[in-house]
Every structure is written in structure tokens, then in C-alpha cells.
Amino acid sequence: MTLGGGDLGHTDTTGTHPHGMEDLCADGRRLYADSLRLGRIRRSEAETAPCLLEFALLQPDPDDSAWLRPVPPMTALSQRLLPLERDIRQRREQAVQLAQAFEPFLSIATHSRPTTHAITVLEGVERINEAIRLAQSNCRSEILSVQPGGGRSEPALTTSFRLAQEAPRGIVARVLYQHTARHSPGTLNYARMMNDTDMEFRTARELVDRLIIFDRAVAFIPAQDDRKVALELRHPGLVDYLVKVFDQQWRNADPLFREQPRETSVDGVPEIQRTIARLLVEGQVDEAIARRLGMNVRTCRAHIAKLAAALGSGSRAQLGYLIARSGLLDDESAPEGQEPEGQD
Known part of the structure; x- marks a missing residue:
């Protein structure tokens, strides 16, 4: 020098x-x-x-x-x-x-x-996490969270526990997992540790994607499947719509520590396999179905094999045809409260 x-x-x-x-x-x-x-x-x-x-x-x-x-x-x-x-x-x-x-x-x-920036694009995991941490630090009343994908990882649960402990008392939090989280010891232990807080956990068979809403004022949703890009939403209309979506999912979900309802079946086909059948007809691949239902790909393929055996299918192409002809999904073809077209 x-x-x-x-x-x-x-x-x-x-x-x-x-x-x-x-x-x-x-x-x-x-x-x-x-x-x-x-x-x-x-x-x-x-x-x-x-x-x-x-x-x-x-x-x-x-x-x-x-x-x-x-x-x-x-x-x-x-x-x-x-x-x-x-x-x-x-x-x-x-x-x-x-x-x-x-x-x-x-x-x-x-x-x-x-x-106000109604929509902000957040690129990169660090920037996304920093924006979420900032919103959580400013939160004063309520957190709504949808966490699909089954059981949470140990690092994610540790971070969530630390943030929950640092949050001001009096914040009400409702967290939606998938039914597969019921088989995750780490997730169950985390939920039990949070029993003395104002947090409530429920599970649902199927969740669309991750969602976090703070004080019904700011929401975060993924913008890509790899979750490296997210959207921060502050438009009142958008946030209010997402709150309604969350509330609907919450009403149809089951409390985490209540015994999960037994699977119903139609013609011997369990509900989980009917859900997979619907996603197959929609053209979803095995990996996408597994991610959608919060299970690993091997478990998903085992259900597909059982479904194929139940319908007598010898190939993947034939399976889609047999599902369509079986009437297995007939009661799912119309939205709730709406009659199928052509009926008086």
C-alpha cells in the first residue's frame, strides 16, 4: 500500500x-x-x-x-x-x-x-423475508397464514417460533396447514408450544398456495413456483378479497388437535383418491398433485396406482378416460350452490 x-x-x-x-x-x-x-x-x-x-x-x-x-x-x-x-x-x-x-x-x-404502492414485486428470498419481517413487526392485531406442503422444516419452525415469541401480546393468529401436517412431529410440537398464545391451527385436504395477511392491510403471495419472487399487496380491494378466500378455507378446515374426519368414499374410492382423480383430469402431473396436496411424490403415485386398480385401468391415458366415464367426479362438476347446466 x-x-x-x-x-x-x-x-x-x-x-x-x-x-x-x-x-x-x-x-x-x-x-x-x-x-x-x-x-x-x-x-x-x-x-x-x-x-x-x-x-x-x-x-x-x-x-x-x-x-x-x-x-x-x-x-x-x-x-x-x-x-x-x-x-x-x-x-x-x-x-x-x-x-x-x-x-x-x-x-x-x-x-x-x-x-400507496398497491403491488410491490419482491425478488429474492432475502428481500421477501425482510419484507415479511417488517410487516410482522408492524402488526398489531391479526395474522392470517396459509402454509401448504405438509409438515414444516425444522429451520422454518424455529424461525416461526422465535418471531411468534417476539410478537406483541394480543395478536390473534390463524394458521392453515394441510392434513398431511398431522403426521409431522415437528409441526405438531410447534403447535403445542404455541398453545399459550392466541394462535389457532386448522388443516384442510387441499390448499392452493402460500398466503400471509397482516392486520387485513398487507398480504404476501408467491409470484413463481420456486417462491423466489413474491408480491406484496396493499390494495384494500385485493387484500379484502384474499381475507374472504382465507375465511372460506378456514370454515371448511378441521382443528389440528381434533381427530381428523374419517375419509368418505364413493364406490369404494376414498376422498383423497377422488381429489387426485380430479387433478389428473385437469391435466396435473404427479409432482404438481403431490405439491398441491402436501404429500411426497411416492405417496401420490401409490394413490394413483390404487385408483387405477379400482377402475381397472392398464395405462395412464386409459385412467383419465375411465375417470371421466366412471361418474366419480359428477358431484364435483358444478360449483357449490349451482346446478349443472341443462337442468331446470
Whole structure:
């Protein structure tokens, strides 16, 4: 490093002194102090602290090359502070220039109607999590959360527990899992630990995707299947719609610690396999069905095999045809409260 350089960092070529001048090694501090007290030290003594020469805290004695003399501390300090002060001055000048550039726009914004970003695109897991943490820290009354995909991972549960403990008392939280979460010891233990809080857990057979709503004012939904892009929604109409969607799912869900209702069956086909049949007819692949129902792909394929055996199907293509002809999904063809077309 040259004198007056702006970089305080230093890595010695030998790899023995990877430190900056602001964090001198023990040998460097001791030898520099000795040189100041004695006026000079032998060059051979300074071999254990080559950083002193590289940082120009020692310089050759003009009268005897076997000795080194210390550079006065005030001189060394001034040489390092000068580039920092110059950088600070330049940044202040840049800040003034930016303020002057935005001044005309600030005056316009002051006299115009305030606007809210109704939809904000959040890219990257870190930015998504930071936005959710900020919304949770500002939450004062209610959290609604849909967590599809079966049991939660240990790190996710640990983070959720820590955040729940840090949240202000009095916040009511309702969390929706899928029925498969009932077989996850970690998720069940987490729910039991939260028994003394205002959190309530329910499970449903099928959930569309992840959703979090804070105080019915801001909602977060994924924008991609890999969940690396999310949308932060603050438009009152959108958030209110999502609250209604959540409430409907909540009403149809079962409390986590209540015995799950026994599977109903139609013509010997359990409800879970009827749900899979519907998704197969919709053209969903095995991986998408498993994700939708919160189970692993192997379990999903086992249900598909049982469904195929029940309908006498010999191939995947034939299975879709047999499902359509079996009448298995006839009572699911029309929305609730609406008669199928063609009926008086």
C-alpha cells in the first residue's frame, strides 16, 4: 500500500498478517510502541511484524540501514485520515447535488394526493423475508397464514417460533396447514408450544398456495413456483378479497388437535383418491398433485396406482378416460350452490 492510499485493508503476501492498519497484530503494536519509546529498533526485530514497514509506521534509519525509526503517530494518522476525509467531502457534495436534483419533484409530491404502492414485486428470498419481517413487526392485531406442503422444516419452525415469541401480546393468529401436517412431529410440537398464545391451527385436504395477511392491510403471495419472487399487496380491494378466500378455507378446515374426519368414499374410492382423480383430469402431473396436496411424490403415485386398480385401468391415458366415464367426479362438476347446466 502506498502512503496516502485510500484502502485501509491489507493482506501480507506471506499470509501471516491478514489485517488492516486499524487492527494491528500483537507484534506490530508492541514493536511500534518500543520504537517510539527508544527512538529506533533493529531491522531484525521487525521481521516478526512486516506490516509495520508495509503500513509505513517504520522507515529506514538514514544513518544506519540496520535500524528502523518510527514515523510519528500523528503523521501516520493524518496520512490515513486524509483520503477518508476527502471521500466524506465528495459524498456530502454528491448528497447535496442529489437533493437539488430531486427538489422540484419533492415540491410536486407535497401538493399532490399521497399514493400507496398497491403491488410491490419482491425478488429474492432475502428481500421477501425482510419484507415479511417488517410487516410482522408492524402488526398489531391479526395474522392470517396459509402454509401448504405438509409438515414444516425444522429451520422454518424455529424461525416461526422465535418471531411468534417476539410478537406483541394480543395478536390473534390463524394458521392453515394441510392434513398431511398431522403426521409431522415437528409441526405438531410447534403447535403445542404455541398453545399459550392466541394462535389457532386448522388443516384442510387441499390448499392452493402460500398466503400471509397482516392486520387485513398487507398480504404476501408467491409470484413463481420456486417462491423466489413474491408480491406484496396493499390494495384494500385485493387484500379484502384474499381475507374472504382465507375465511372460506378456514370454515371448511378441521382443528389440528381434533381427530381428523374419517375419509368418505364413493364406490369404494376414498376422498383423497377422488381429489387426485380430479387433478389428473385437469391435466396435473404427479409432482404438481403431490405439491398441491402436501404429500411426497411416492405417496401420490401409490394413490394413483390404487385408483387405477379400482377402475381397472392398464395405462395412464386409459385412467383419465375411465375417470371421466366412471361418474366419480359428477358431484364435483358444478360449483357449490349451482346446478349443472341443462337442468331446470
